[in-house]
Amino acid sequence: MIFKQINNRTGEDTIYTNQIITLFLHTHLEQYGDTIEDIQKCIDYVMNPSKGGNIVVGIDDQKMVGVIILNNTGMKDYIPENILVYIAVDNSQRGKGFGKQLMQKAISITEGNIALHVEPNNPAKKLYESLGFTNKYLEMRLIK
Numbered sequence: 362m363i364f365k366q367i368n369n370r371t372g373e374d375t376i377y378t379n380q381i382i383t384l385f386l387h388t389h390l391e392q393y394g395d396t397i398e399d400i401q402k403c404i405d406y407v408m409n410p411s412k413g414g415n416i417v418v419g420i421d422d423q424k425m426v427g428v429i430i431l432n433n434t435g436m437k438d439y440i441p442e443n444i445l446v447y448i449a450v451d452n453s454q455r456g457k458g459f460g461k462q463l464m465q466k467a468i469s470i471t472e473g474n475i476a477l478h479v480e481p482n483n484p485a486k487k488l489y490e491s492l493g494f495t496n497k498y499l500e501m502r503l504i505k
Contacts (some may be wrong), residue, residue, distance in 0.1 A: 362426065362459060364466050367416040369408050377418050379404050382428055389449035393483060403446050406432050414443065415470060419450075419463050426454045427463045431471055442473030448485070460485065464492055 367374050367382075383400045394400075407414035412433060419427035427450040431443045445467070450459045468475065478500060479486045 362419050362421045362462050364463075365418040365420060366470060367407070367418065369410045369413050373408070374418075377425065379408075381425070382416065382418065385425060385428055385451075386430075386447050386449050389452055390447065391452070393480065394449075400447065403430055403432060415467065417463060417467050417470070419459055419466075421454070421459065424451075426451045427459045429463045429467045431467060431475065434476075437473065441476040443471050443475045445475055445477035460488055461492070464488065468492065 365374055365377060367377065373379065379401065382404060383397055386400050387394055387397050404416065406412045407416055407430060412435070414430065414432040417429045418425055419429075427448070429448040430446050432446050434440055434442055434444055436442065448460065448463060448467075450463070475494075477489060477494065479489060
C-alpha cells in the first residue's frame, strides 16, 4: 500500500478531493459514521491553516482502500495534541491489514500524542490496543 498525505501544508490533492474522501468515509464507516456535513467539517478543520491535522489516504492497486483523519487539538500534555477522528477501510478490503498500515503511517507522521474514541463493541478496538493505545479515562458528555 502507498500513502498520500493531505493537510494544510500539502494542500488538496486533485485526485483525492474532499468530496471523494467525504463520500468514502460516509460509506465505509457504516454504523460508526457521521453525517456528510460533519465529515466535511472535520476535513475543513484539517485544511484550515489556524487549526490543522492530517489526512492519510491508503492506495492499493491504484484504488483508495482506506482513509484516516487526525485533527490537531492545539493542546499538549493534559490533552493529547491530536485526535484521531475517522479511520475507515473499504468494506470489500477488510482483513488485509490496511487498517493497521494506515494507523502505523498516521502514528509515524504525527507529532505528539494521539487520542481517539472507540465504542466498546467496535472491532477496531483490538487494533488500537495492539498499537499501544490504552483506555485512561471514561468519556462523559453533556449534550445541550
